[in-house]
Amino acid sequence: MNEMRLTEREDVTMAESKISARGVQVYYGDNHAIKDVDVDIQDKTVTAFIGPSGCGKSTFLRCLNRMNDTIDICRVEGDIRLDNEDIYDKRVDPVQLRAKVGMVFQKPNPFPKSIYDNVAYGPRIHGLARSKAELDEIVEKSLRRGAIWDEVKDRLHAPGTGLSGGQQQRLCIARAVATEPEVLLMDEPCSALDPIATSQVEELISELKENFSVVIVTHSMQQAARVSQKTAFFHLGVLVEYGETAQIFTNPRDPRTESYITGRIG
Amino acid sequence: MAVGLITLIVLLIGAAGFVAGRSRALTTAGGDIRKLHSLPGYSGQAVLVFAVAPALILMAFWLVFQPLYVETRVAGMIDAADIAEGSSQNLVMSDVRRIATGLDAAIGQGVLSADDLARIHAAPDDIRSRLGEVGIAVGSDIRPGVLRAAEEYRRVTGMLRGAMSVAVIGLSLAGAAFAYTRLSPEFRARNVSETAVRMLLLLASCVAILTTAGIVLSLLFESAHFFRLYPWQDFLFNATWNPQFRGGSDLGILPLLWGTLYVSFVALLFAVPIGLMAAIYMAEYATRRVRSVVKPLIEILAGIPTIVYGLFALITVGPLLRDYFAEPMGLGNSSSSVMTAGLVMGIMLIPFVSSLSDDIINAVPQSLRDGSYGLGATKSETIRQVIVPAALPGVIGAILLAASRAIGETMIVVMGAGASAKLSVNPFEAMTTITVKIVSQLTGDTEFASPETLVAFALGLSLFVVTLGLNILALWIVRRYREQYE
Numbered sequence: 131m132n133e134m135r136l137t138e139r140e141d142v143t144m145a146e147s148k149i150s151a152r153g154v155q156v157y158y159g160d161n162h163a164i165k166d167v168d169v170d171i172q173d174k175t176v177t178a179f180i181g182p183s184g185c186g187k188s189t190f191l192r193c194l195n196r197m198n199d200t201i202d203i204c205r206v207e208g209d210i211r212l213d214n215e216d217i218y219d220k221r222v223d224p225v226q227l228r229a230k231v232g233m234v235f236q237k238p239n240p241f242p243k244s245i246y247d248n249v250a251y252g253p254r255i256h257g258l259a260r261s262k263a264e265l266d267e268i269v270e271k272s273l274r275r276g277a278i279w280d281e282v283k284d285r286l287h288a289p290g291t292g293l294s295g296g297q298q299q300r301l302c303i304a305r306a307v308a309t310e311p312e313v314l315l316m317d318e319p320c321s322a323l324d325p326i327a328t329s330q331v332e333e334l335i336s337e338l339k340e341n342f343s344v345v346i347v348t349h350s351m352q353q354a355a356r357v358s359q360k361t362a363f364f365h366l367g368v369l370v371e372y373g374e375t376a377q378i379f380t381n382p383r384d385p386r387t388e389s390y391i392t393g394r395i396g
Numbered sequence: 397m398a399v400g401l402i403t404l405i406v407l408l409i410g411a412a413g414f415v416a417g418r419s420r421a422l423t424t425a426g427g428d429i430r431k432l433h434s435l436p437g438y439s440g441q442a443v444l445v446f447a448v449a450p451a452l453i454l455m456a457f458w459l460v461f462q463p464l465y466v467e468t469r470v471a472g473m474i475d476a477a478d479i480a481e482g483s484s485q486n487l488v489m490s491d492v493r494r495i496a497t498g499l500d501a502a503i504g505q506g507v508l509s510a511d512d513l514a515r516i517h518a519a520p521d522d523i524r525s526r527l528g529e530v531g532i533a534v535g536s537d538i539r540p541g542v543l544r545a546a547e548e549y550r551r552v553t554g555m556l557r558g559a560m561s562v563a564v565i566g567l568s569l570a571g572a573a574f575a576y577t578r579l580s581p582e583f584r585a586r587n588v589s590e591t592a593v594r595m596l597l598l599l600a601s602c603v604a605i606l607t608t609a610g611i612v613l614s615l616l617f618e619s620a621h622f623f624r625l626y627p628w629q630d631f632l633f634n635a636t637w638n639p640q641f642r643g644g645s646d647l648g649i650l651p652l653l654w655g656t657l658y659v660s661f662v663a664l665l666f667a668v669p670i671g672l673m674a675a676i677y678m679a680e681y682a683t684r685r686v687r688s689v690v691k692p693l694i695e696i697l698a699g700i701p702t703i704v705y706g707l708f709a710l711i712t713v714g715p716l717l718r719d720y721f722a723e724p725m726g727l728g729n730s731s732s733s734v735m736t737a738g739l740v741m742g743i744m745l746i747p748f749v750s751s752l753s754d755d756i757i758n759a760v761p762q763s764l765r766d767g768s769y770g771l772g773a774t775k776s777e778t779i780r781q782v783i784v785p786a787a788l789p790g791v792i793g794a795i796l797l798a799a800s801r802a803i804g805e806t807m808i809v810v811m812g813a814g815a816s817a818k819l820s821v822n823p824f825e826a827m828t829t830i831t832v833k834i835v836s837q838l839t840g841d842t843e844f845a846s847p848e849t850l851v852a853f854a855l856g857l858s859l860f861v862v863t864l865g866l867n868i869l870a871l872w873i874v875r876r877y878r879e880q881y882e
Contacts, residue, residue: 200769202683229772239763242786251781252771302767309771 148173148313148343149194154208156189156198156367163189167208167369169362171313176335176344178358178375180351182390185364187347191315194345195231196224212313229256232311236318238298240290240305245282248290248301249273252309268308275341276304277334296327303334307342314338316346320353332357351391355379363387402455402561406568410448413572417443417579425581434586442585445592447572455564462560466552473545488542495538495546496553498527615860618853625847631854637817639837639848647851649858651817655734655827656859659813660802662738662823663745667802668795670742671749678750679757680779691754698747702807709740709812722824730814732826737812741802748798756790757783789874796870800863806831830859 147170156164164186171177179187189198196217198204210217217227229252240248249269252258259265269286273279278300282293290301299319306314316335320328335357338344348354354361355375362372363384371378371387382388421439425431432439471489479488579585623631626647634648674694678687714731717739722728760783768778784791806829814826815836837852844850 195770197766197770200766225772225774227772228770233766233770235763235766235770237763239761239767241764241767241782251768251773255771255773255777255781305767306771 147171148213149345150211150214151190151193152209152211154190154193154206154210156186156193156207157205158189158201159203163367164193165367167364169369169372171343171345172360173312173343174339174341175360176339176346176358177360177362178354179345179347179362179364180349180354180390181364181370183349186367187362187364188317190364191317191345191347194313194315195228195233197228197233199224229309230311231313231315232306232309234299234303234306234314234316234319237322238295238302240293240298240301242289242291244287245273245290245293245301246286249305249308251305256309258309272304272308273301275307275338276300277330277337278304294327296323296330299323299327299331300334303331303338307338311342313343313345316344318347318349321349328353351379363390365390399455399459402564403452405565406448406451406455409451409565409568409572410444413443413447413576414440416572417441417576420576420579421581421583421585424579431581433582433584434589438585438589439579439583441592442583442588443572443575443579445588446575447568449592449595450571451564451568454567455560458556458560458563462553462556466549466556469552470545470549473541473548475541491538492542492545492549495527495543496549499546499550502526612860615853615857618850619857621845622847622850622854625850631851635819637833639851641848643846643848645848647847649830649855651819652828652830652833652855653858653862654819655809655813655817656803656829656831656862658734658823658827659737659741659805659809659829660799662734663741663802663805664795664799666739666742667745667749667798671746671798672753672791674746674750675753675757676779676784678754680775680783691751694747694750696747697744698751700744702744702805703811705740705744706807706811709736709808713740714812717824725824727822728824730824730826732812732814733824734813734827735823737809738823740812741805741808744805744808745798745802748801749794752794752797753787753791756787756794759790760786789876793870793874796866796873800866800870803829803859803863803866804831805829806835810835830855834859 149169149171151167151169154164154167155162167190169190179191181187192198193206193210194212194217196206198206206218212227212231216222241251243251246269249272250259250265253265253268259268270279270283273282278297281297282288282301290298293301299322303314303316303319319335320331323331332353335344335346339359346354346357358375360373361375361378363370363378363382363386365386371382371384373383378387379391382391418436418440421432421434421436422429429436467489470492471485474485474488474492479485631647631649633650634646635650636646636648637651639645639647674690678691682690710731714733714736717733717735718729718731721735722730722733764782764786765778768782773781809829809832813828813832815828815832816826817833818825818827820827834852834855837849837855
């Protein structure tokens with residue numbers, strides 16, 4: 131009886147959460163980088179990963195779309211499920227997975243192509259548009275979602291590398307959004323940007339959560355507090371605490387979390 | 397005094413200045429180097445620079461201008477009567493120079509004494525046999541005017557040489573003394589040394605530039621000479637290459653230019669795809685272990701002398717192509733063909749393309765790869781659509797560099813494609829290139845002033861223009877597109 135109620139409850143969490151990770155271990159060669167992490171990431175929510183440098187938050191983020199596969203010495207163990215499907219299953223094609231789980235990187239990395247081609251890159255690869263008109267539509271919609279349409283609509287065929295840093299990052303977000311992902315992973319998306327560009331990107335993140343599940347790694351606790359609903363605190367490869375952002379910042383349960391957010395460690 | 401000896405003395409003065417300057421710097425600071433503006437070694441270097449640099453510069457200029465001065469002075473002494481029929485002032489002057497060196501050698505070896513020299517005007521015929529004894533052969537009998545000029549030449553040269561020794565060594569000593577007396581704890585020897593290093597580096601880069609300028613000028617002058625003897629319209633537009641040693645040759649560059657471009661094109665047709673794909677494999681797919689073996693192996697190809705490639709073309713590739721392709725297809729029966737040379741040259745060029753492209757592909761930032769993988773692109777999609785376009789300017793630069801190499805290649809063409817100048821599109825026919833013809837025109841036994849020989853310079857100039865154009869194009873492409881990523 132007791133056991134049955136337990137399984138029932140787990141089913142409920144499964145349905146709510148977009149990604150659920152259980153017992154995730156990551157090794158870089160002999161280095162045990164992530165130790166036994168369990169996390170449930172909810173749909174249409176911004177989840178922030180915070181923690182000092184080298185705590186494994188970026189590594190864990192890169193497990194969620196199997197970007198760690200491109201690193202030879204990296205080994206991932208444990209169970210990560212997207213919509214209740216094991217993403218490390220042999221039948222799953224990491225390339226398809228990455229179309230569903232988009233990623234935005236720390237440094238803006240537009241391709242050396244035009245703004246239009248940057249955004250159209252994903253849709254072209256995955257065959258999302260049947261005609262040129264449809265592709266134009268996808269590009270415009272993505273650039274609008276990336277909150278950069280008004281700034282670039284007159285120069286869609288200018289090189290993407292000619293934009294300012296903040297514009298480049300929003301272009302990269304638009305590019306990631308264009309493949310219609312279900313989850314958007316952001317690895318310190320504002321660390322190379324100035325305060326004005328940062329606030330623009332943060333605003334954008336808040337809008338993106340209407341359609342996507344967003345996971346953001348950040349060094350800035352203020353940023354985590356501003357944009358996220360859920361916060362996970364990592365320390366030395368361990369997930370120390372995970373909960374509502376407000377609770378983590380006002381009433382942390384773990385003394386290590388409290389030390390970090392008050393600035394005593396990190 | 398000989399130039400080598402003067403240089404050695406100047407360097408010795410410099411070395412002594414270095415030691416003296418260093419110890420003086422220490423003395424002026426009372427043995428405490430913390431009081432010095434610069435470390436004692438720099439003071440030594442400053443003295444060394446002042447002792448050596450001005451002296452050597454003076455000597456260089458002296459050596460350039462002394463012969464000019466002597467020539468003009470001596471040339472005035474030769475009357476029109478001394479210049480024989482069919483000869484020229486230049487030829488007589490070269491006789492004067494040779495007699496002067498001959499006299500020096502004769503005195504040096506004891507064949508002639510200084511007294512003999514004084515009496516020599518009495519028997520100018522005698523001098524010819526005397527010079528013959530020391531290995532200087534003079535064509536005709538020596539006219540008294542020429543002999544006087546030679547003696548004057550010898551006297552002025554000897555005098556100036558002596559003056560130069562004094563001036564150079566004196567300047568060296570003066571420079572060393574000047575710098576030595578200036579030494580004090582406040583003396584900014586470090587900055588002097590910095591300037592000296594900068595000048596040295598500047599000089600080194602000037603040598604390369606001046607050499608290029610020199611090569612171009614010599615090509616230009618000789619080509620101008622050629623075009624006075626042979627009309628440039630014929631050279632550029634005549635479709636026949638048929639040099640005759642008796643004269644009346646057809647010296648049209650078209651067949652040679654065609655051969656050059658055809659062979660290079662075939663070579664690039666092999667080298668570019670293979671080299672590029674090898675580069676992509678090494679940069680993107682190969683594991684570190686494979687790469688560390690494969691890359692040096694490919695680069696070995698670049699180290700093989702081209703004559704060895706030529707042998708390979710002559711003995712292996714040529715007959716193979718003839719027996720299995722040209723003859724069955726009825727395209728020819730010559731083992732020397734454009735295809736043979738092009739194929740072998742292509743193999744030679746693979747490492748040029750692959751090695752450079754590999755470096756360039758590696759220089760594409762990892763962030764671009766991550767961005768593409770993060771959007772769900774596969775490895776080959778990423779390579780085709782992101783990495784190769786980003787690396788393209790550099791890759792084109794590499795290809796054009798390989799093209800310059802192909803155009804300038806000689807040995808493989810001689811042994812692979814033959815030496816007959818033809819305008820044909822059949823790749824299994826023997827053709828030849830500009831470089832091969834330069835060699836054969838210069839190694840013939842025609843006299844040097846004939847158009848058949850001088851055409852080599854015009855060919856060289858054309859080749860230079862073509863490769864220079866390619867290099868400029870390569871530089872322009874690389875510059876134009878270089879800042880696409882970053």
